[in-house]
Amino acid sequence: MTPNRALDIRSLGKARRLRRLFSSYSQRTIIVPLDDGLIFGPFNGLQNLGNVTSKLKGSAANAVLAFPGTLRAQADDLQELGWIVNLTASTVRSTHTHKILVGTAEQAVRASADAIAVHVNITDKHEGDMLRNLGQMVRECEQFQLPVVAIMYPRRWSGDGDDNYEKLKSDNAEEYAKLIAHACRIGVELGADLIKTQYSGDPESFQTVVRAANGIPVVIAGGPLVERSLAIQRAKEAIAAGAAGVSFGRNIYQRNDIRQFLKDLSDVVHSQSMEN
Secondary structure, three states, X not given: OOHHHHHHHHOHHHHHHHHOOOOOOOOOEEEEEOOHHHHHXXXXXXXXXXXXXXXXXXXXOOEEEEOHHHHHHOHHHHOOOEEEEEOEEOOOOOOOOOOEEOOOHHHHHHOOOOEEEEEEEEEOOOHHHHHHHHHHHHHHHHHHOOOEEEEEEEEEEXXXXXXXXXXXXXXXXXXXXXXXXXXXXXXXXXXXXXXXXOOOOOHHHHHHHHHHOOOOOEEEEXXXXXXXXXXXXXXXXXXXXXXXXXXXXXXXXXXXXXXXXHHHHHHHXXXXXXXX
16 A cells, blocks of 8 residues: 555545535535534523524534534434534633633544534634644544634634724724734644634635635634624625635524525525626
C-alpha cells in the first residue's frame, strides 16, 4: 500500500462524517443550533424541546448543533440529522463571551457525534484561552477523524454585556467584513473543517469572508429573530457570495411555522442557480 493511499483511508472517516452534515444534492447545509437553552435558559422557543425537535423530524434541516443532553433526550426526533456536539459553553448569567471547554472529543464520539463545535470570540480579553481550546480540540479530533466546526465571531465583553460590533457594522461595513474575514482565517489556520460566523451585511463584502476561508466551507449565523423576508434574504445573499449554508437557531425555532420556514429556506440554500 502506498503512503498516499494509506493517507486517503485514514482520512476517510472524517470525510464521511462531514458529508452527513450536508445535502448530497447541493453540497450545502441548513444547521439548526439548539444550544441556546444552556446559554440563555429554557425560554424564547426552547421551553419544550420536544415541540421543536418533533418539527425538525423529517424537515428540510440537514444537521443540528447541540449539547449532549439535548441530543440524548431528543434522539428519536433527531436521529436522521447530522449531529454536531458543542464542546464549549458559557451563560448570560456570567461573562458570556468567555467560552470554556465542557467536554472531549472522545465523549463526543461516544455521543454519536458526526462533528464537534468549538466557539471562539475574537477580540475578547479571553481570546487566547479560546484559541487554545480550538487548537486542543483539533488535535484530539484527529485521533477520531472527527470534523471540527469552529464558531468564529468578532465579539467581546464590554462590561455591560456582549459587544458584537454592531456600531462598526453600521459605521464602517468594510472594516466589519475584514474583522469577520480575519476571524474565519484564524479558524482555518488552526485546522477547522467548517466555519460558522456572522454575516457581514451584503454579498460583496461577504465574498471577502468566503475567500479568507481558503476553501473551507462557511455558514452564516442567524442571530436574533428578524422578519421572515429578511432572514431569507440574508441566506440568499450569503449563498450567492459563496457560503455553504446557514446555521439559524432563533430564526427557525421561534417561528410558528418551523417546517414551512425550513422548506422556504431550503429552496434558497439548496438551489443550484442563485441570482446575485
